[in-house]
Amino acid sequence: xxxxxxxxxxxxxxxxxxxxxxxxxxxxxxxxxxxxxxxxxxxxxxxxxxxxxxxxxxxxxxxxxxxxxxxxxxxxxxxxxxxxxxxxxxxxxxxxxxxxxxxxxxxxxxxxxxxxxxxxxxxxxxxxxxxxxxxxxxxxxxxxxxxxxxxxxxxxxxxxxxxxxxxxxxxxxxxxxxxxxxxxxxxxxxxxxxxxxxxxxxxxxxxxxxxxxxxxxxxxxxxxxxxxxxxxxxxxxxxxxxxxxxxxxxxxxxxxxxxxxxxxxx
Amino acid sequence: xxxxxxxxxxxxxxxxxxxxxxxxxxxxxxxxxxxxxxxxxxxxxxxxxxxxxxxxxxxxxxxxxxxxxxxxxxxxxxxxxxxxxxxxxxxxxxxxxxxxxxxxxxxxxxxxxxxxxxxxxxxxxxxxxxxxxxxxxxxxxxxxxxxxxxxxxxxxxxxxxxxxxxxxxxxxxxxxxxxxxxxxxxxxxxxxxxxxxxxxxxxxxxxxxxxxxxxxxxxxxxxxxxxxxxxxxxxxxxxxxxxxxxxxxxxxxxxxxxxxxxxxxxxxxxxxxxxxxxxxxxxxxxxxxxxxxxxxxxxxxxxxxxxxxxxxxxxxxxxxxxxxxxxxxxxxxxxxxxxxxxxxxxxxxxxxxxxxxxxxxxxxxxxxxxxxxxxxxxxxxxxxxxxxxxxxxxxxxxxxxxxxxxxxxxxxxxxxxxxxxxxxxxxx
Numbered sequence: 301x302x303x304x305x306x307x308x309x310x311x312x313x314x315x316x317x318x319x320x321x322x323x324x325x326x327x328x329x330x331x332x333x334x335x336x337x338x339x340x341x342x343x344x345x346x347x348x349x350x351x352x353x354x355x356x357x358x359x360x361x362x363x364x365x366x367x368x369x370x371x372x373x374x375x376x377x378x379x380x381x382x383x384x385x386x387x388x389x390x391x392x393x394x395x396x397x398x399x400x401x402x403x404x405x406x407x408x409x410x411x412x413x414x415x416x417x418x419x420x421x422x423x424x425x426x427x428x429x430x431x432x433x434x435x436x437x438x439x440x441x442x443x444x445x446x447x448x449x450x451x452x453x454x455x456x457x458x459x460x461x462x463x464x465x466x467x468x469x470x471x472x473x474x475x476x477x478x479x480x481x482x483x484x485x486x487x488x489x490x491x492x493x494x495x496x497x498x499x500x501x502x503x504x505x506x507x508x509x510x511x512x513x514x515x516x517x518x519x520x521x522x523x524x525x526x527x528x529x530x531x532x533x534x535x536x537x538x539x540x541x542x543x544x545x546x547x548x549x550x551x552x553x554x555x556x557x558x559x560x561x562x563x564x565x566x
Numbered sequence: 567x568x569x570x571x572x573x574x575x576x577x578x579x580x581x582x583x584x585x586x587x588x589x590x591x592x593x594x595x596x597x598x599x600x601x602x603x604x605x606x607x608x609x610x611x612x613x614x615x616x617x618x619x620x621x622x623x624x625x626x627x628x629x630x631x632x633x634x635x636x637x638x639x640x641x642x643x644x645x646x647x648x649x650x651x652x653x654x655x656x657x658x659x660x661x662x663x664x665x666x667x668x669x670x671x672x673x674x675x676x677x678x679x680x681x682x683x684x685x686x687x688x689x690x691x692x693x694x695x696x697x698x699x700x701x702x703x704x705x706x707x708x709x710x711x712x713x714x715x716x717x718x719x720x721x722x723x724x725x726x727x728x729x730x731x732x733x734x735x736x737x738x739x740x741x742x743x744x745x746x747x748x749x750x751x752x753x754x755x756x757x758x759x760x761x762x763x764x765x766x767x768x769x770x771x772x773x774x775x776x777x778x779x780x781x782x783x784x785x786x787x788x789x790x791x792x793x794x795x796x797x798x799x800x801x802x803x804x805x806x807x808x809x810x811x812x813x814x815x816x817x818x819x820x821x822x823x824x825x826x827x828x829x830x831x832x833x834x835x836x837x838x839x840x841x842x843x844x845x846x847x848x849x850x851x852x853x854x855x856x857x858x859x860x861x862x863x864x865x866x867x868x869x870x871x872x873x874x875x876x877x878x879x880x881x882x883x884x885x886x887x888x889x890x891x892x893x894x895x896x897x898x899x900x901x902x903x904x905x906x907x908x909x910x911x912x913x914x915x916x917x918x919x920x921x922x923x924x925x926x927x928x929x930x931x932x933x934x935x936x937x938x939x940x941x942x943x944x945x946x947x948x949x950x951x952x953x954x955x956x957x958x959x960x961x962x963x964x965x966x967x968x969x970x971x972x973x974x975x976x977x978x979x980x981x982x983x984x985x986x987x988x989x990x991x992x993x994x
Contacts, residue, residue: 333832359608422638432646510631511638514595514646515623526604526626528755531828532809534604 322543328533329353329540336533352537365522366545368434372509372518373502375438376445380498381491383442384449389479391450392457406447414440414507422511432514440512441502448497456490457483492553503546519545593621594869597635598651600702600856601890602626609889618876620869633659636861640665645863649870651701654688654855654929655937661697667862668695672871679878680897689857692932698857699874702883702892705853706760707914709807709826709839714817717742724840725917729769729789732818732843736796739817748797749816752948753805757822759944764852765820766790768927769845773984775991778969779962786845787951787958794952802953811837822854823911827891830907839910841918848925850983851918855929856892887912925983932978943969966993 328336332349356362387406391399414421421440422431430436460483468478484491509521520542527538601610607626615622627635632652639645640663650660660666673686673696685700710724717738718724722731736748752758763774770786771777798816807821808829819826820842830837842851858877860870876882883894884901888908893915900912918924933940947965950956970993980991 355605355608359604360611418634419638419641422634423642426638426642426644507631510627511634514597514625514635523604526602526607528602528628530603530605531806538604 322547325536325539325543328536331533333533336536352533353540355534356537356541361517361522362519365517365519368513368516369503369519369545371434372438372441373499375434376441376502377495377498379438379442380445380449381495384446384494384498385453385487385491387446387450388453388455389457391454393462403451406450409443410447418507418511421508425512431512432516434516436512437509437516437518438502440508441505442498444505444508445498445501448501449494452490452494452497453487456487456494459490460486496550496553499549500546503549592866592869593623594648594866594873595623595625595646596649596651596870596873597625597627597632597647599629599632599653599656600626600651600892602628606890613889614877614882614885617882618873620872622873629656632656636660636665637663640862643863645861645865647861648864648866649873650859650861651856652859654698654857654931655933657691657698657857657859658932658937660859660861661691661693665861666697666859667864667867668697669699669860669874670696672696672699672860672874675871676875676878681878681895682897685855685895688855688928688931698859699878700895701856701858701877702886703853703855703895704823704892705851705915705918706757706765706820706822706842707826707839707911707918708818708820708842709811709829709837710819711811711814711817712836712838714739714747715838724838726921727840727843729793729843729845733789733793733796735818736793740796746796746798747817748793749804749807749810749819750797750801751804751807751819751821751825752801752953753803755805757825758948759941760822760852761820762944762948763930763941764927765842765850766845768850768925768983769843769847770850772847772850772925774927775969775973775980776984776987776994778993779966780994782846783962784958787947787962791952791958823915824891827907827911830910831905832907834906834910837910839914841914841921844923848923849918849921850925850927852927852929853919855895927983928981930978931981933972933976936972936976939972940969943972969993 330348330350330353332347332351335347390396391403425431425436428436430439464482464486465478468482469475473481504520506520506524509518513521523538523542527535530538601607601624607624610626611622611624615624629652632650633656636647636650637660639647640660650666657666673689676699681700685703686696689696689698689700691697708724708727714735715724717735719731719734719738722728722735727735732748736746739745739747750756750758750761766786767774767778767783770789771780771782773780777783798810800810800815804810804816806825806828807816807819808826810816811819811826811829812832826839830839842849858874860867860874864870877886878896880894880896880898883896883898886892887894887900888905891908891911893912900909904912919926930937930940943965946968947961950961950965951958973990973993977990979989980987984991
């Protein structure tokens with residue numbers, strides 16, 4: 301009983317820790333300017349107002365930036381899973397020379413701060429014609445997301461008994477069929493988690509997105525620098541604007557996560 | 567479950583297809599470090615640039631990606647940007663990399679604009695060529711809540727306030743209200759270092775570099791430390807003073823005019839704007855200058871020249887003032903129907919610049935990419951003396967070594983108000 305109480309308290313605290321900031325941002329995003337500046341600020345929404353939020357939809361280029369953000373994050377998600385899952389599978393199923401070195405090398409891509417690569421990267425992208433395209437940004441984001449994708453999927457495939465696959469082979473499946481019919485369904489929740497990772501990494505990334513685009517900005521690149529220097533009401537509205545799409549995406553994909561954590565389908 | 571997964575892949579595929587939608591007509595791509603706040607960018611696009619005959623794509627961004635972008639484009643030899651706008655201090659790294667093309671021909675076309683000669687000179691960046699055309703200017707002033715005026719020390723006037731009167735004022739405010747009501751933008755993105763460089767140091771030492779560790783500077787810091795006990799401790803979180811002013815957390819504040827104007831515009835009847843305080847050598851203050859330059863191999867140089875011509879027209883300069891709070895760089899009469907907040911700011915700026923105690927000090931000249939290190943010396947000195955209470959003499963000696971290194975590395979000669987020097991500006 302006591303343990304349950306502690307458990308519940310912890311759960312509530314954890315939920316509050318995540319929800320309270322989102323709640324405050326949301327209420328202030330929908331308040332009028334005067335109550336944003338008021339001191340002390342109220343906990344509950346003060347004067348409901350759509351003024352600042354609707355301003356955002358009116359800003360030139362926001363629609364395009366949202367589209368670009370989804371495009372880049374979607375491309376990153378697809379590329380990271382398509383490239384990362386086979387690599388993870390190979391690391392999990394095959395012993396090959398240099399497997400350990402390969403594992404470390406994957407992490408190396410995260411070891412170089414993007415800032416020192418900025419100019420060479422931009423120059424190369426300009427020469428390749430990838431500058432100012434969604435594909436170019438997605439490629440950089442894929443490079444950033446791949447270490448996670450490879451390592452997460454490799455431990456994922458390690459967790460799926462090889463015997464299951466072998467049983468499928470003895471029952472007449474080819475290697476590909478066995479993978480598709482047996483391994484993949486079991487791996488799906490983990491792959492979904494990998495996909496979320498890739499999506500969120502791309503969604504939150506500002507540096508490469510700012511540097512490599514001019515007209516084809518993603519939403520964070522478009523808004524984040526602008527928000528730093530903007531008055532308070534815009535920072536709340538912009539913050540709300542930035543977290544909502546990511547929240548919606550995670551909500552859509554959450555049932556895969558629940559399966560991953562061993563909670564029954566719901 | 568697999569169906570869902572296939573669904574995801576399909577969505578991804580659709581998104582890829584969307585990527586193909588890219589079609590652009592020729593226009594002037596205008597990248598600027600100014601007007602990054604979203605409202606200002608929007609007003610720039612919709613109001614200030616409205617009557618320009620050509621098509622402009624206005625893209626504001628932070629100083630670091632801005633510099634990287636222009637340098638990368640220059641190095642790749644494939645330039646997209648036709649016009650760049652930035653502060654005086656944004657240009658040196660671009661010029662030393664050879665990324666900008668001189669605009670002497672454009673300057674010649676704009677002979678009738680009556681630019682302030684100081685600004686035209688600054689635009690030459692110490693060379694024989696014009697590298698940027700002055701665009702707009704701003705500065706830093708003080709704003710006070712009207713409730714605070716009754717606590718002014720006897721005989722003090724906000725327009726001729728001295729630093730010691732400011733300290734007394736803060737003391738009176740604390741006595742009357744129990745709160746520390748002076749405020750400075752000492753937050754992470756605040757411009758406190760401009761206060762020490764351009765206001766405090768010149769007012770007390772008529773210098774920013776050569777007398778950095780002088781006895782006068784020592785006295786200045788100990789007096790400012792005495793003043794700081796009446797400053798709201800939240801100041802280390804303030805980036806823009808308009809917010810604490812509007813919230814009533816602070817009654818008297820110093821900041822960049824663009825970071826105060828929201829307060830002045832929203833509640834013009836609650837606030838007064840006035841010049842910075844006066845020190846032993848006069849009223850040190852720092853004008854801020856923004857300019858327009860054209861990259862080498864710009865794809866649309868003609869369009870950029872036309873846009874420069876447009877942005878420096880008297881009526882567009884006034885629109886820029888009314889919409890985004892930057893002041894004209896050409897000599898022009900301000901109309902009487904300015905919004906009240908803008909008018910208040912304009913009056914304070916005029917009083918600050920034109921009084922007989924005025925001691926204008928320029929933004930650092932010739933530091934190039936080391937501008938950040940220069941600022942850091944002043945930020946660190948402030949933090950160590952005022953916030954951490956370290957010994958003033960020791961801090962000044964230690965930071966003077968850093969300052970000397972910046973000066974020697976860049977070989978930058980002294981700029982106003984420091985007396986001219988042969989070779990790098992000495993830190994005595």
